[in-house]
Amino acid sequence: MRRWMRWTFIWLVLACAGxxxxxxxxxxxxxxxxxxPATSQSVSWRTVRHLDHAVGQVVKVKExxxxxxxxxxxxxxxxxxxxxxxxAAYTHYNVLFDRLExxxxxxxxxxxxxxxSEWNLFRTAGADSAAFSFFYLGDVQNDIRSEVAPLLRAMxxxxxxxxxxxxxxxxxxxxxxxxxxxxxxxxxxxxxxxxPLIAAPGNHDTDKEMLDDRGNRKVDPLYLAHFxxxxxxxxxxxxxxxxxxxxxxxxxxxxxxxxAYNDDRxxxxxxxxxxxxxxxxxxxxxxxxxxxxxxxRDNTELRxxxxxxxxxxxxxxxxxxxxxxxxxxxxIFQGKIAAADAAAPIYAVSISGPKMYKQNQTFTHLMRRMxxxxxxxxxxxxxxxxxxxxxxxxxxxxxxxxxxVRQDQGTVLVEKPLPAAGCSCAVR
Numbered sequence: 447m448r449r450w451m452r453w454t455f456i457w458l459v460l461a462c463a464g465x466x467x468x469x470x471x472x473x474x475x476x477x478x479x480x481x482x483p484a485t486s487q488s489v490s491w492r493t494v495r496h497l498d499h500a501v502g503q504v505v506k507v508k509e510x511x512x513x514x515x516x517x518x519x520x521x522x523x524x525x526x527x528x529x530x531x532x533x534a535a536y537t538h539y540n541v542l543f544d545r546l547e548x549x550x551x552x553x554x555x556x557x558x559x560x561x562x563s564e565w566n567l568f569r570t571a572g573a574d575s576a577a578f579s580f581f582y583l584g585d586v587q588n589d590i591r592s593e594v595a596p597l598l599r600a601m602x603x604x605x606x607x608x609x610x611x612x613x614x615x616x617x618x619x620x621x622x623x624x625x626x627x628x629x630x631x632x633x634x635x636x637x638x639x640x641x642p643l644i645a646a647p648g649n650h651d652t653d654k655e656m657l658d659d660r661g662n663r664k665v666d667p668l669y670l671a672h673f674x675x676x677x678x679x680x681x682x683x684x685x686x687x688x689x690x691x692x693x694x695x696x697x698x699x700x701x702x703x704x705x706a707y708n709d710d711r712x713x714x715x716x717x718x719x720x721x722x723x724x725x726x727x728x729x730x731x732x733x734x735x736x737x738x739x740x741x742x743r744d745n746t747e748l749r750x751x752x753x754x755x756x757x758x759x760x761x762x763x764x765x766x767x768x769x770x771x772x773x774x775x776x777x778i779f780q781g782k783i784a785a786a787d788a789a790a791p792i793y794a795v796s797i798s799g800p801k802m803y804k805q806n807q808t809f810t811h812l813m814r815r816m817x818x819x820x821x822x823x824x825x826x827x828x829x830x831x832x833x834x835x836x837x838x839x840x841x842x843x844x845x846x847x848x849x850x851v852r853q854d855q856g857t858v859l860v861e862k863p864l865p866a867a868g869c870s871c872a873v874r
Contacts, residue, residue, distance in 0.1 A: 470494075470560075472557045472563040473493065474490075474627070474672060475556060476490050476643055476673060477642035478642050478643050478644070478674050479644070479675070480675065481544065483694050484549075484570055484572070485545065485547075485548060485570065486544045487504075488540060488542050489502055489556055490539065490674050492672075494537075496527060497561070501556070502556045503518035503519065504521070506550055506552055507550075514553055518553075521541050521543060524541070525537050525539050530668065531622055532624065541556065549569075549573065552568055554567075563639075566639040569609070574696045575696070577829035578695055578828060579609065579827045580608050580612060581605070582794075582825075583612070584772075585648060585768065585801070586616070586617065587617075587648075589799070589800050590630050591629040591632050591633050594821070595634075598635075598637060598823075599635075602637050604823075604838065605825050609642075610644055610694070611637075612729075613643060613646065614646055615649070615651060615732070615733030616767060617630060617645060617650075621669045623668075644675075644731070646703065646704070646731045647669060647733065651666060662706040662709065663705050664684045665684070670687055670688075674687070675687040675688075676691065677690065678690050684706065689712055696725055696828055697728075698728050699730075700720070700730045702716065704733045705734075707732075707734065707747070707752065720756075727762050728761050729765060730763075730765070731766075732764075733767050735793070736749045736764060736766070737749070737775060737795075737808075737809040739771045739773030739809070740770045740795075741803040742806065743769060743806060744808055753781075757789075757791065760856070762792070762850060763791065763850075764793045765794055766794065769797070769803060770802050771805055771806065771817075772817035772818070773795045773816045774794045774795075774846055774848075775793045775814060781812075787855075787858045787859075789856050792859070796822050796824060797822060802818065802819050815837075815846040817845055821840055822837055824836065824837045832852070835847055835848050844863075848861050
């Protein structure tokens with residue numbers, strides 16, 4: 447009996463020690479950017495216990511991983527204690543690795559002594575002339591662990607060389623509930639540790655009890671705690687890291703917070719971002735569609751405010767979510783299909799999660815392709831001359847695709863993916 451009690455006591459001590467160690471271990475590690483992707487990389491994570499000496503370490507990859515520990519540069523993390531709806535508290539950290547070399551592969555880890563993550567890899571952006579690919583996802587929102595995880599793994603297996611993921615909002619169903627975020631990170635697994643995320647907030651990422659000074663819903667603090675995005679947006683606190691620009695090689699990506707589409711501060715900022723010296727390609731990312739595809743929605747005010755700016759400044763592509771029904775237009779100018787060589791944007795709405803709506807008939811005359819009841823992911827490949835867009839389902843079948851070809855006087859839309867536009871970037 448005494449022996450049994452002794453072993454039980456030892457087991458409990460070891461179990462508690464293991465639990466305490468897990469509370470110090472980095473969780474929910476995700477790559478994103480605050481600054482230039484060619485020379486910097488941001489990493490965010492959290493721990494259950496607050497760690498005073500949390501850091502990130504980064505080293506340029508050479509021949510032998512055994513040398514990482516001795517060669518790595520250490521950067522102090524920025525902590526923030528966050529309390530969830532259940533009352534549980536966690537510390538979220540962010541570290542910015544700067545002074546990196548363009549077009550180089552790096553290894554990194556986060557944590558502190560005796561509580562390190564594994565070493566992960568990322569690659570900095572290269573020359574503007576180099577081709578690259580990225581993923582585009584619509585809402586995942588519901589049943590993320592059970593029904594979205596397979597799509598994410600199929601996506602990554604299809605194009606592991608893709609440089610980042612753009613997310614058109616509704617990353618989770620309830621942005622204030624930590625259990626939703628647990629599903630999100632479990633479903634992505636190692637992908638977000640290797641492939642940076644660019645996100646626009648959706649309505650489900652907001653807190654309906656928190657309103658800004660114009661009466662619009664504010665993005666939930668738990669959403670903001672998990673990521674580190676650029677802070678070059680409109681000069682209002684609620685746009686911090688929810689509206690921003692990011693240049694990656696030959697593309698400029700402008701992210702909007704469409705929960706506050708009617709805020710004149712964001713509109714003025716958007717116009718200044720569009721009027722700035724441009725890259726070969728301009729892509730705008732936000733949640734609520736200009737031309738709705740699902741249910742009986744029609745965002746008339748949003749369309750009246752945004753579409754004229756996109757047309758005035760010849761935006762190439764607008765990526766959206768929200769409607770849970772896939773739709774992709776041709777080039778649109780003043781609400782009508784424009785010529786293939788017109789200076790006019792293409793609009794896409796995608797859905798990656800299992801929640802589906804019925805088709806919206808209002809704008810079918812503008813759509814080149816509409817797809818219902820199908821979880822989808824998109825792979826975009828860009829070079830200075832070509833922008834190729836491919837939409838696929840879970841089984842890898844191509845459901846839609848097009849190519850924009852840049853010429854001296856603008857772009858020409860070709861209603862199929864062109865092999866000449868294939869990605870030539872190096873595999874990770």
